[in-house]
Amino acid sequence: MEPRQPASVVQDEDQAMDRPGGKSVELVDVDLVQRTKSGDIGAFEELFNRYQRRVYNIVYRLVPDENDAADLTQEVFVRVYDSISTLRAEQAFFTWVRTVAVNLCRDFLRRRPPRAESLDANVRTDDGEVERDVADPSAGPERMLLREDRQRAVRRAVASLSDDHRTVVVLHHLEGMDVQEIAKQVGCAVGTVKSRLARARDELRRKLGPWVDAP
Numbered sequence: 001m002e003p004r005q006p007a008s009v010v011q012d013e014d015q016a017m018d019r020p021g022g023k024s025v026e027l028v029d030v031d032l033v034q035r036t037k038s039g040d041i042g043a044f045e046e047l048f049n050r051y052q053r054r055v056y057n058i059v060y061r062l063v064p065d066e067n068d069a070a071d072l073t074q075e076v077f078v079r080v081y082d083s084i085s086t087l088r089a090e091q092a093f094f095t096w097v098r099t100v101a102v103n104l105c106r107d108f109l110r111r112r113p114p115r116a117e118s119l120d121a122n123v124r125t126d127d128g129e130v131e132r133d134v135a136d137p138s139a140g141p142e143r144m145l146l147r148e149d150r151q152r153a154v155r156r157a158v159a160s161l162s163d164d165h166r167t168v169v170v171l172h173h174l175e176g177m178d179v180q181e182i183a184k185q186v187g188c189a190v191g192t193v194k195s196r197l198a199r200a201r202d203e204l205r206r207k208l209g210p211w212v213d214a215p
Helices: 006-013 023-037 041-062 066-086 095-109 140-160 163-174 179-186 190-208
Strands: 123-125 128-130
Touching: 023 066, 023 095, 023 128, 041 066, 041 095, 066 095, 066 179, 095 163, 095 179, 140 163, 140 190, 163 179, 163 190, 179 190
Parallel strands: none
Antiparallel strands: 123 128
16 A cells, blocks of 8 residues: 555545535625625624634644634634725635635734644634544544544644644645645745745654554
């Protein structure tokens, strides 16, 4: 069996995350954005409900502290609401929101070094605590335990990367952005993004070790 690449292990950990997308979703977003611009608070609440979880997942991977991630996620949507009138009709809503989230996280990380935090703790929500992992009901107990161990290892490995390396890994391997998009997003050359990705993959290969070869 061919050894698995660290990037594929990272992507496996992200499989359960909702990824809104497609033409019908974009059309719904356009309607909700237009209604929000017209002062419909309910329309913005619907946008928030549609994308809050995914924005939190992005923010948490960039700023691996659940309290900071929750605060930053709220700040993302405050900024989005305050500036939604500037969103052009041809812009995809979530692409714009993701840009706001990434820039906010980068500003936060520049101001303050990341703190060590348990990546296995439950997520705190308004309704209480929920488990961070969703078990696969079709898997047997042994495979479920293996998957949970792998998820923990991947989260720790990604969280331990430098801010620059973690950003490109999250955007490329988890968000599916190409290197040109990432370069524009973070304000550096395409070659710099490629270099950071290569170094991050090497580091993940060392940190994930046995998981790279696991089925």
